[in-house]
Amino acid sequence: MKRLSMTTSLTRKDPNTMCGNDLKLFVRRRAANRAGSAIFDRMQVIISVSNLSKSYASGFEALSNVTLDIRRGEIFALLGPNGAGKTTLISTICGLVRPSTGRVTVGGHDIITDFRAARALIGLVPQELTTDSFESVWATVSFSRGLFGKPPDPAHIEKVLKSLSLWDKRKSRIMTLSGGMKRRVLIAKALSHEPRILFLDEPTAGVDVELRQDMWALVRDLRETGVTIILTTHYIEEAEEMADRIGVISKGRLILVEDKVELMRKLGKKQLALHLDQRLEQIPAALAHYGLVLSDDGHELIYTYDAKKEHAGILALLRGLDEAGIAFRDLNTSQSSLEDIFVSLVKEEQ
Amino acid sequence: MNFHAIRAIYGFEMARTRRTLLQSIISPVISTSLYFVVFGAAIGSRIPEIDGVSYGAFIVPGLIMLSLLTQSTSNASFAIFFPRFAGTIYELLSAPISYAEIVVSYVGAAATKSIIVGLIILATATLFVPLQIAHPLWMLLFLVLTAVTFSLIGFIIGIWADNFEKLQLVPLLIVTPLAFLGGSFYSIDMLPPVWQTVTLFNPVVYLISGFRWSFFGIADVSVALSLGMTLLFLFIALAIVAWIFKTGYRLKT
Numbered sequence: 001m002k003r004l005s006m007t008t009s010l011t012r013k014d015p016n017t018m019c020g021n022d023l024k025l026f027v028r029r030r031a032a033n034r035a036g037s038a039i040f041d042r043m044q045v046i047i048s049v050s051n052l053s054k055s056y057a058s059g060f061e062a063l064s065n066v067t068l069d070i071r072r073g074e075i076f077a078l079l080g081p082n083g084a085g086k087t088t089l090i091s092t093i094c095g096l097v098r099p100s101t102g103r104v105t106v107g108g109h110d111i112i113t114d115f116r117a118a119r120a121l122i123g124l125v126p127q128e129l130t131t132d133s134f135e136s137v138w139a140t141v142s143f144s145r146g147l148f149g150k151p152p153d154p155a156h157i158e159k160v161l162k163s164l165s166l167w168d169k170r171k172s173r174i175m176t177l178s179g180g181m182k183r184r185v186l187i188a189k190a191l192s193h194e195p196r197i198l199f200l201d202e203p204t205a206g207v208d209v210e211l212r213q214d215m216w217a218l219v220r221d222l223r224e225t226g227v228t229i230i231l232t233t234h235y236i237e238e239a240e241e242m243a244d245r246i247g248v249i250s251k252g253r254l255i256l257v258e259d260k261v262e263l264m265r266k267l268g269k270k271q272l273a274l275h276l277d278q279r280l281e282q283i284p285a286a287l288a289h290y291g292l293v294l295s296d297d298g299h300e301l302i303y304t305y306d307a308k309k310e311h312a313g314i315l316a317l318l319r320g321l322d323e324a325g326i327a328f329r330d331l332n333t334s335q336s337s338l339e340d341i342f343v344s345l346v347k348e349e350q
Numbered sequence: 351m352n353f354h355a356i357r358a359i360y361g362f363e364m365a366r367t368r369r370t371l372l373q374s375i376i377s378p379v380i381s382t383s384l385y386f387v388v389f390g391a392a393i394g395s396r397i398p399e400i401d402g403v404s405y406g407a408f409i410v411p412g413l414i415m416l417s418l419l420t421q422s423t424s425n426a427s428f429a430i431f432f433p434r435f436a437g438t439i440y441e442l443l444s445a446p447i448s449y450a451e452i453v454v455s456y457v458g459a460a461a462t463k464s465i466i467v468g469l470i471i472l473a474t475a476t477l478f479v480p481l482q483i484a485h486p487l488w489m490l491l492f493l494v495l496t497a498v499t500f501s502l503i504g505f506i507i508g509i510w511a512d513n514f515e516k517l518q519l520v521p522l523l524i525v526t527p528l529a530f531l532g533g534s535f536y537s538i539d540m541l542p543p544v545w546q547t548v549t550l551f552n553p554v555v556y557l558i559s560g561f562r563w564s565f566f567g568i569a570d571v572s573v574a575l576s577l578g579m580t581l582l583f584l585f586i587a588l589a590i591v592a593w594i595f596k597t598g599y600r601l602k603t
């Protein structure tokens with residue numbers, strides 16, 4: 001599953017590989033042009049945050065000099081522990097929190113001086129389940145569309161409600177719905193005005209498996225239509241599964257922004273630990289090129305390898321050990337997930 | 351100008367009114383009818399005419415004002431307090447809508463509702479007492495200005511209040527007493543001289559006096575003063591609302 005999504009994001013990043021060599025020249029050229037502009041589009045910045053800081057009235061600094069560009073059409077995951085400042089960052093971009101210093105533009109529009117143009121592009125799904133109670137689903141979603149300056153469009157509302165499995169509930173009062181359904185209503189409200197950017201603040205916190213999967217599918221569909229998606233989460237797997245790029249925030253500081261594939265490649269190493277029968281003094285020269293590390297007590301050999309080329313090295317290494325007469329009792333492998341990366345980053349920060 | 355947003359909020363608020371029809375329209379009609387029965391018929395029959403107007407008719411403008419003031423403040427304060435309380439205000443604050451548009455929508459809806467209530471009370475009154483309105487356009491002007499001003503005040507209360515007690519306290523402790531003591535049921539000439547002077551510090555006196563003048567051509571204070579004071583309250587309320595939005599008071603952190 002993980003692997004699959006990574007492959008798709010790889011091919012997506014390089015559309016050239018999708019064209020066969022046997023295609024006629026002009027077709028190839030056209031495709032290349034299109035790919036070129038697609039890459040250009042991807043690189044275009046849709047949200048630009050520069051030197052943003054936020055101190056609350058209490059004096060607490062929730063954001064500290066955050067600079068971040070979100071690219072048009074990407075899925076960006078903002079990852080961080082509770083209280084890191086994720087909601088504060090989103091709230092500032094959406095106009096709910098006043099920045100203390102710094103500047104934010106959305107679609108090139110300053111969020112303060114040109115707030116109408118900036119906000120019209122944004123759909124926000126808040127972290128908390130804050131819905132009306134007495135209104136019907138249909139009424140509350142239609143209300144949101146109007147609020148964001150769009151003329152009524154029942155066909156669009158119908159499409160949104162159907163895509164979120166809310167169509168049967170359209171006449172229900174919101175207070176009669178379950179938590180998961182209310183979350184869907186919040187998403188429907190955010191999508192009612194056809195935003196170009198969607199913020200999902202911890203969309204799957206406390207949500208059942210079915211809704212989580214629906215949500216992921218929805219996010220992918222939205223991205224297909226060119227919507228830029230920024231989601232916050234403290235579930236690493238969510239970021240790993242969904243995101244094109246990942247930003248890690250801790251204590252109000254953005255400590256890392258990286259392409260997910262790149263991040264996984266850089267830090268997503270696998271380790272093979274071999275527990276030796278007998279103490280080893282030093283690594284035989286024949287095995288030097290594996291870059292093995294011997295533990296201090298000489299009873300453990302650690303082999304670090306690229307997770308994506310796993311088969312290449314291991315069998316050869318084991319054969320090599322056998323030839324060198326090194327026997328082992330046990331072995332185990334571990335893969336550094338985003339979680340490990342994240343934990344080590346946050347630890348470093350502290 | 352985001353007309354769709356204004357329409358959405360206004361429509362939403364009016365839909366809320368329709369849902370709570372009994373509470374928002376029928377209850378003021380019933381309580382006003384009770385006032386007519388008690389003050390107009392039972393007690394009023396023992397009170398002589400005031401400036402040639404029967405007591406039953408004399409209290410009509412005051413009763414309408416009383417409802418208008420309490421309805422406007424409670425409608426508007428609840429309308430903006432509730433989204434804050436429920437958290438749904440996030441949507442309003444993140445929407446491409448200006449503060450002026452937010453105020454126009456909420457205050458417009460609250461004022462509309464209380465004007466409707468005022469007119470219904472007027473219609474109810476005609477069932478109890480014969481009424482003629484000397485200056486209908488002025489009557490409507492005072493009705494609208496008062497409804498808008500007190501809806502603005504309600505809006506301010508709804509933003510200031512951080513719990514339901516405070517939300518109800520201000521109308522209960524301030525608006526209702528001021529309306530009762532502002533000459534709803536008497537002409538201020540009927541008070542001892544000291545109290546007449548004290549009463550002039552009650553802003554509601556000017557509203558009721560002007561409104562009553564539009565009915566009967568009689569007033570406690572001059573019409574120009576009434577109108578001037580009404581407009582002054584309107585501008586003070588507007589200034590406070592402008593300050594709230596400028597500073598984000600209780601809305602944005």
Ligand SMILES: Nc1ncnc2c1ncn2[C@@H]1O[C@H](COP(=O)(O)OP(=O)(O)O)[C@@H](O)[C@H]1O
Pocket residue numbers: 056057058060062080081082083084085086087088089603
């Ligand atoms: N209105 C506020 N006043 C003071 N501190 C706040 C306020 N809102 C959030 N905070 C603090 O700011 C920090 C970041 O909060 P938040 O942005 O909600 O974090 P996250 O969404 O990453 O969990 C937290 O320590 C929180 O307690």
Ligand SMILES: [Mg+2]
Pocket residue numbers: 086087088127201202
């Ligand atoms: Mg949060």
